Amino acid sequence: MNVLNVAEKPSVAKSVSTILSRNQGMRMREGRSRYNKIFEFNYTIRGQPCHMLFTSVTGHLMELEFDERYRKWHACNPADLFRAPVHKSVPEDKKDIKRTLEEEARRCQWLVLWLDCDREGENIAFEVIDVCTAVNPHLTIKRARFSALIEREIHHSVQNLEEPKKSLADAVDARQEIDLRIGASFTRFQTMLMKDAFAIDTATDGRNLVLSYGPCQFPTLGFVVERYWEIQAHEPEEFWSINCAHDSDGRIAKFSWMRGHLFDYTCAVIIYEMCVEELTATVTNVRLQEKLKYPPHPLNTIELEKRASRYFRMSSEHTMKVTGDYHLFVCFQAVSFIKNDL
Numbered sequence: 609m610n611v612l613n614v615a616e617k618p619s620v621a622k623s624v625s626t627i628l629s630r631n632q633g634m635r636m637r638e639g640r641s642r643y644n645k646i647f648e649f650n651y652t653i654r655g656q657p658c659h660m661l662f663t664s665v666t667g668h669l670m671e672l673e674f675d676e677r678y679r680k681w682h683a684c685n686p687a688d689l690f691r692a693p694v695h696k697s698v699p700e701d702k703k704d705i706k707r708t709l710e711e712e713a714r715r716c717q718w719l720v721l722w723l724d725c726d727r728e729g730e731n732i733a734f735e736v737i738d739v740c741t742a743v744n745p746h747l748t749i750k751r752a753r754f755s756a757l758i759e760r761e762i763h764h765s766v767q768n769l770e771e772p773k774k775s776l777a778d779a780v781d782a783r784q785e786i787d788l789r790i791g792a793s794f795t796r797f798q799t800m801l802m803k804d805a806f807a808i809d810t811a812t813d814g815r816n817l818v819l820s821y822g823p824c825q826f827p828t829l830g831f832v833v834e835r836y837w838e839i840q841a842h843e844p845e846e847f848w849s850i851n852c853a854h855d856s857d858g859r860i861a862k863f864s865w866m867r868g869h870l871f872d873y874t875c876a877v878i879i880y881e882m883c884v885e886e887l888t889a890t891v892t893n894v895r896l897q898e899k900l901k902y903p904p905h906p907l908n909t910i911e912l913e914k915r916a917s918r919y920f921r922m923s924s925e926h927t928m929k930v931t932g933d934y935h936l937f938v939c940f941q942a943v944s945f946i947k948n949d950l
Contacts, residue, residue: 609656609717610658610715611661612663612716612740613661613663614719615665616722616723617665618644618666619933620757621722622645624662625647625649625660625662627759627762628649628660628662628763629649629660634647634648635647636648640711641708642704643666644664644705644708645663647661647663648660648661648662653766653769658718661712663709665702665705665736668732669705669735669739671699672785673697674689674692674694674792681800686792686794686796686800689793690789690793692789694785694789698739709739713747714743714744718748718749718750719737721736722754723736728780730772731776731780731781733751733772733777734774749771750769750771751773752770753765753770757935787823787824791821791825795818795820798819799818799819803819845871848871849868849870850880851863851864852889912927
């Protein structure tokens, strides 16, 4: 039995193929897309010998768009976009991936979907289903659910295949349609309404003037503007502090003032002169206090991207790529450690 397996990105396809084939007898060949290879190997699913063909997509295979007659800005009233028909189609840059799926699906009996186990992954799974069943409606469709690229998890997943969940994919379709209708209608409306209020010479500037609007974009812009106003309203103020240190046998003890900062220069100078005049300090009290230092809390995606941007000047895209690569590296190290330990 031929089984077509589809992952969400090429690195996952390669990792899962390596685990299932135990890196023995696996053959790689080119697909229509130069980035999405095809891996072939033999495997047994619930006692049934299978010839596995493993390939991948690169995120969403399809995009939602309006019918052709609604794509020109002045073809309709922006309000009409709330009711205009929409459809999903494969964009030009994903056509090669589509052709690969069609060619492989024609000679397979099963389709196993290895997309991420979230709503977006489920939606991409049904995009793959639509492409494959269009050329082979007799495919048996299964869903592999896994949370980590480790050997035990992957083998358990392929031996306990489930049905894909249409309700999760429908939820993403609804969100995409809302985003498209709101974003397109309001972007066109406010751009055409307010374009004369902005002194941008599009002939010399070389750009089209678009006042973009989006359900996620607008609140994000609000955060940026709010932070900008805070920075602009900040008034710097000078302050002074008293810092003391004692050197004994090469060991330095630093003492800090409980009050911290002084905003009065005269007071700071008076206290400093008192310290200089009386160089010998007297320890009047010693208090020992135990402090617990807890490990840092895990970061969600947004906080991770914020900190990577702040401390390392990394873009969100680069941050997620590094995170994904590191996750794969750690998982493979864990698998290697378990094998060596056994």
